[in-house]
Amino acid sequence: xxxxxxxxxxxxxxxxxxxxPDDAACAVYLEKKRWPDGFVCPACGSVRGWRLESKRWxxxxxxxxxxxxxxxxxxxxxxxxxxxxxxxxSHLVATHSNGISALQLQAKVGIGSYKTAWFxxxxxxxxxxxxKRSVLEGVVEVDESSMPYRTKDEPRTGGQGKSTIAKMIxxxxxxxxxxxxxxxxxxxxxxxxFKRGRLHVFVERTTAKGSVISTDGNNGxxxxxxxxxxxxxIGETPAHLLMPWIHRVFSNLKRLAMGVYHGFxxxxxxxxxxxxxxxxxxxxHYAVSxxxxxxxxxxxxxxxxxxxxxx
Numbered sequence: 001x002x003x004x005x006x007x008x009x010x011x012x013x014x015x016x017x018x019x020x021p022d023d024a025a026c027a028v029y030l031e032k033k034r035w036p037d038g039f040v041c042p043a044c045g046s047v048r049g050w051r052l053e054s055k056r057w058x059x060x061x062x063x064x065x066x067x068x069x070x071x072x073x074x075x076x077x078x079x080x081x082x083x084x085x086x087x088x089x090s091h092l093v094a095t096h097s098n099g100i101s102a103l104q105l106q107a108k109v110g111i112g113s114y115k116t117a118w119f120x121x122x123x124x125x126x127x128x129x130x131x132k133r134s135v136l137e138g139v140v141e142v143d144e145s146s147m148p149y150r151t152k153d154e155p156r157t158g159g160q161g162k163s164t165i166a167k168m169i170x171x172x173x174x175x176x177x178x179x180x181x182x183x184x185x186x187x188x189x190x191x192x193x194f195k196r197g198r199l200h201v202f203v204e205r206t207t208a209k210g211s212v213i214s215t216d217g218n219n220g221x222x223x224x225x226x227x228x229x230x231x232x233x234i235g236e237t238p239a240h241l242l243m244p245w246i247h248r249v250f251s252n253l254k255r256l257a258m259g260v261y262h263g264f265x266x267x268x269x270x271x272x273x274x275x276x277x278x279x280x281x282x283x284x285h286y287a288v289s290x291x292x293x294x295x296x297x298x299x300x301x302x303x304x305x306x307x308x309x310x311x
Contacts, residue, residue, distance in 0.1 A: 010095040010286045017088070026083035027057040030070040033291075034298050042068055075123045077302035081116070085109055090297075093124050094282075094289035099256055099275060115305075122308050125271045127297035128278035136175040136185055137208035139230075141246040142215050144171045144194060147254055149266040168269050169193065170253070171202050174245040176214075183245040185281045188253070188273040196220040203227060216243060249280070 011019065020026050039049045041061035048062040058069040071077055076086055089109050093100055100108075106117035146167040169191050175184035187206040191198045199220045203213055209226035217231040232242045240247040253276055257264045264272050282289045 010091075010289065013091075016091050020084060020087050023056075023083040026087045027070050029087075030083070030294075030298065031057070033295060034070060034074075041066060042073060073302060075127050075297040075300050075302065079120075081111070081120065085111065086120070087294075089120055090124060090293050091290050093121065094293045095286050097279065097283070097286075099279065119305050119308065122268075122271060123303065124293065124297070125275050126303065126308075127293055127300055128274050130292075130296050131299075135208045136173055136187060136206055137211055139176040139180065139212045139214060140207050141174045141176060141243050142172070142199075142203060142213050142221065143243060143246045143250075144169060144191075144199075144218075145250040145254075146170065147257060147264070149264060149269070168264065168266055170250070170269075170273065171199065172246055172249055173203070173206050174249055176245065180245075183248070186249055186277055188249075188277050190269045190273060194220065200224050214243065252276075252280075 020029065038047060039059045040047055041049060041059075041064060043066040044061060044064045046061050046063040049059045050062070052058045052060055052067065055067065055069070057071070058067055060067045071079070071083070076083070079086065089105055092105065092108060100121075102114060102118040102121045105111070105121055106114055109117070111117045111120070146169050149168045171189050171191050173187045175186070176182070177184045187202075189202050189206075191202065199218075200223075203221065203224050204227075207213065207227065210228070212228045212230050213221055213224065214230045214232060215221045217233040219231075221229050221231070223229075253273075256276060257272070278289075278293075282292065285292075
């Protein structure tokens with residue numbers, strides 16, 4: 001057994017299925033997760049209500065008579081899939097170290113159509129971004145990278161260097177721990193170009209004031225308010241030696257793109273980046289990844305297939 005599983009081993013698939021043997025068990029979990037102190041009406045805030053016998057997993061508010069199911073207003077809102085299918089898919093997605101494609105998820109969970117599996121997976125990816133997450137702080141490595149995007153045929157080669165022809169550009173940040181010996185949390189963002197303004201916006205949104213921003217000497221990072229720019233001129237020194245962790249992140253990201261997904265599509269690049277960030281930031285917390293994923297999903301607004309395809 002590898003060291004990462006010694007203290008952070010997620011439940012086996014067999015154990016997980018025993019924990020949630022049916023939809024009723026899943027509904028009980030969601031109810032406790034959503035209303036840990038008892039039912040609260042999402043319309044009027046009343047705590048007075050009762051569970052309906054005529055509708056599964058649904059409460060009715062005593063004061064305003066609104067009826068609310070345990071999945072109403074969440075990423076599972078309006079889904080015709082069994083709750084146990086949602087739970088099994090969430091477990092596989094949250095604990096799979098290398099990611100899982102919609103085609104693989106369809107086969108493993110037993111979903112009838114690829115379209116349904118794709119819709120489910122992309123809603124889970126939306127739940128991988130916690131709106132309450134804190135920004136990176138301390139010393140933060142920041143850099144940009146690019147990769148060819150996938151078309152319906154084959155991935156394009158793309159231009160060279162800083163060219164954006166047939167390329168997708170990604171900017172990333174890694175929080176450094178223990179004097180740079182250990183990587184902490186990361187952030188990744190898709191950007192259309194390398195302009196100074198876009199670099200500044202990313203750094204300001206993802207790092208705390210007073211952070212030290214370590215870069216490869218790109219003067220586009222100069223002058224970011226309330227941050228200390230620490231340029232490290234690369235010269236003839238290999239970039240991965242001076243800024244090892246951000247290059248490790250980009251290397252793993254590109255390996256994921258070609259290995260699991262056979263290339264990223266430009267339209268859904270940010271969704272793939274969010275998934276990668278979720279996995280990296282919880283790479284030592286697999287045991288609670290499922291709980292974290294559903295916890296974020298419960299607090300999210302419902303989204304339609306049209307909205308996801310248009311995002």
